[in-house]
Amino acid sequence: MHTTDRPIVPEHHDASMALAQRIAAELGLDFFDSRQARLRSALQQARLTTADTGTLPLATLLPHLVVGETYFQRDPETWQALQQDILQPLLQRRSLAGERSLRIWSAACCTGEEAYTLLFCLADLLGPALDDWQLTLLATDINPAFIAHAQAGWYGDYAFRQSTPAWRGRYFSRAGKGWRVTPPWRSRIRFAVHNLALHDYSVADPAVQGYDLILCRNVLMYLTPLATGMALQQLQARLAPEGILLLAAAEAGLAQAAGFGGRLLGLGYGIAHESAAVRPAPPPALATPAPQPPHPSPPRPRKPQVEPPVLPVAASAPPPATYEDYLSQAQAQADRGELGAAGASCQQAMQLAPLRLEAYWLLALTLDAASRPEAALAVLDKLAYLAPELAMVPYLASQLYLRLGQAEQAERQRQHSLQVLAGQDEQTLVMLGDGMSVAQLRQLCLGLGAQPT
Known part of the structure; x- marks a missing residue:
């Protein structure tokens, strides 16, 4: 890994954006726009806020910027x-x-x-x-x-x-x-x-x-x-x-x-090998913040890391106050494997904005990671009521029912996901799908139907 020796020195109101630009240039990580809340969470874990005048090498902040979701024989x-x-x-x-x-x-x-x-x-x-x-x-x-x-x-x-x-x-x-x-x-x-x-x-x-x-x-x-x-x-x-x-x-x-x-x-x-189409030449330097795909969804909760230990949040860090703050806190807690705390933060976010979808989705993923499929399905039922057009909800529900050995319900949910996708443009991004297209989710649903029961 290569990082410069320049210290992080947050400056006034745009310090967070300047830090995001430096992270993008040196690490390639995207902390622009909607991911600014995640960057604030990382700073808190590293005992910094954007108002700090202290210095910190970027390599020291790195462990708080990356997450470790992996396990043996995943997928x-x-x-x-x-x-x-x-x-x-x-x-x-x-x-x-x-x-x-x-x-x-x-x-x-x-x-x-x-x-x-x-x-x-x-x-x-x-x-x-x-x-x-x-x-x-x-x-x-x-x-x-x-x-x-x-x-x-x-x-x-x-x-x-x-x-x-x-x-x-x-x-x-x-x-x-x-x-x-x-x-x-x-x-x-x-x-x-x-x-x-x-x-x-x-x-x-x-x-x-x-x-x-x-x-x-x-x-x-x-x-x-x-x-x-x-x-x-x-x-x-x-x-x-x-x-x-x-x-x-x-x-x-x-x-x-x-x-x-x-x-x-x-x-x-x-x-x-050599299957790529003609690609546009990359710009010479990062000029603008990286755009986010529509309807971004939080990644799956991350497993707890044995070492190194996560640093506690600084006492001076402000408590969550908005829906975005609670959602960011929930994601950071899930990243560290603190699934119970992540669920509680999701509930706080849902109370502040009961019609917003992301907190319900993250809560369902968190419950799934905590081996509580029945509770995750209950949350997905609420999410399906709020947004029946979400194809990801019945797709995840189908997987959960399969794990519970309920093949009939799993097939019903799989067919529902395919019905929601029917007629949509193949290249359209799926809401809450982490950049997945309609064509890709349809293919995954078809593959799910071929799984042994």
Whole structure:
């Protein structure tokens, strides 16, 4: 990671915007417009307000700007599609050609769960032949604390919420109140700090003749449009001729806006080598605040991080006073895994603005993350009453009913989502869909109908 040594010195009323411009220029993160409240929350966590006259290196603020939503085997539909459509055919072709090598990069790997899941997925596919293959596994993130966590390989029970005890037992051993990746597996991944928003991509081994798979999921939504386009161009340029760059499906709209076409893979969006259309040249410098997509929705709640600990909010920080303040506080609490507090803040926001939709949606996501599907469904019922045109609500409800084993209700909600989408323009962004288009949500609904019950 590269940051300047210039201290943060907030100045009068536009200090927050100046800070957002510096963050965009150096880190590529978007804290303009509606995300200013998130920036204020990060400053509070770092014991600063925009009225402070103290100084703070930007690298010190970084841990409070980034979030760590990840866990092992996240999005099973995506891993299934990766195995069946990408990895198994690729391994077969390489074996027939006598070329037993594979090169994979997990960009924005957070605390390492995705990278280890990739490794263990390959171990399951190759079995005893694993040691006969030359595997290059690179995992990077902008946050040094996340990389240190990944290298240590220690995780609490919450990181295994999608995993079976048998799967965990094959690759982890008990360590205190958590689990640690056994040493032979930890040594197979190279972890490194890297900023996707910078032009320096030397972290990618120049001896590697293109990566067969690059995962960069759930990170573009936090970047400025300029940083998004640059990162996509840099990553795609490092693909092997038959390689795939995999984003989250919700980021497909962002990729398309930057000129990169692809296809849905489970809950992912795959971009092939040199598949992008002609792209406009990026502007020479950040000129204006990054525009936000219509009806932005808060991301899913984030899992609690074991280390480093989150700094408490400064005593001088003003308490929430507006709907936006409570919503921002709820999102920050959810980011830290404080799901009960996040739910309470959502309720405060809903009292101030009972007809606004975002707090209901975040509350439903928070309850889902807290393994309270019935309570989440009750909130979705209220949201559907307030805004029956929301296709995301029955889509999420369908997933919740599937988890509860109620297939008939799940199918009813899935069909409802498809009905809401019927007749809408394919490229229209879905309200509360994190940049997802109508076409992409329709495809996900169709895929949801194919899930086993």
